[in-house]
Amino acid sequence: MAQNERSGERSPERKAASAGRGTYAVGDERRSRILDTAVEHFAQWGFHASSLARIAKDVGITQGGLLHHFRSKEDLLVQVLARADENDKEKFFSHEFVSAVECYACLVRLAEYNSTRLGRTRMFNVLAAEAGDPGHPAHAYFTRRYTDIVEHMSDPLRQAVESGELKPGTDIVAVSQETAAVMDGLQVQWVLDPKGFDMVGRFRAYADRLLRSITVDGRGLPADVRGPADV
Template structure:
């Protein structure tokens, strides 16, 4: 199974500094990342990117669009944490998606920043546009690949429309995340994602089995 882009971060990467910086920036202001300059405190994010970044081209990109760089690094960590090890079944892959939703609910700053950038990135001229287009395509391809492998192994029904389901997964994940952002206390992101994926899995598995009972935390 192919990994989600972007590539895994370097060995020196540390999640805690990133999470703390993102939370601080979002507390100061959540909207207008690219309107009239970067957010207050973005220079601190620039420093983080350069400290944990790679080549000079990456450093220059961080200097121009720090929030996108930080989100890209965050996505890299998520790939390493939840998808670095190839899933051996559709159930395992779905469980990883539930774990990611649970993890996102426990880092509100990053998740709210993601939602804001995603909304603004609908403009083709926005600095985050290309990132989100590629992210969506990668997520669909990886999900479809996991489903195709599960069909080949006999876990899923042979008539499963892997591409259509993968596109649906991506839409539902982002939609539930948006609902959570509007009402964090009233929306259990992981529980809703689990319920949706469990129903989906039961409808396409040959045996009718759903998610394992421990598919919740990341």
């Protein structure tokens, strides 16, 4: 046994490893703060009017320090959107849905979750509107996002038609696109009036009506997902 181990002291190698872990932890924490602050800035000013210098100032670092973590404002935007997607996918879409009803129940829970994230939801609304410009750095992201949403919803809906849960001939692509449009449209209204507009209740009622119109047995959302006004 080495002398420094017998005396309880850590070897230089262990000290270096511990210091390295501490440095990584600080870097991860700072990176997370930059992303959180960027969400607030993109939500308030959009992409073009947001400034790396202002974001860095609010984080408490220099612009050079911010650029140590993100190569450019475009890179920061991409990472903000990617993190938001990863969190949502892990929380709500990490498993395959066994039915159309389960799929829509999950979307209601997503709406409930979004209602606790005003800044993030506002950011998505602002950036989605800006991204209609093909030259916007998030244009490809939002184009792909809607394609992914339709594909992700189409699989369980297609299986639901095949299993007899949904009516034969149900246009699953149209249903998926409509659902995405309704959800996003309700979010726009909620961001404009978060205290007066019931985004979750409106989407819950929509999902229940839709399911009752396309399920073979007229079944809507499960009782534990429907609100009191929907029962």
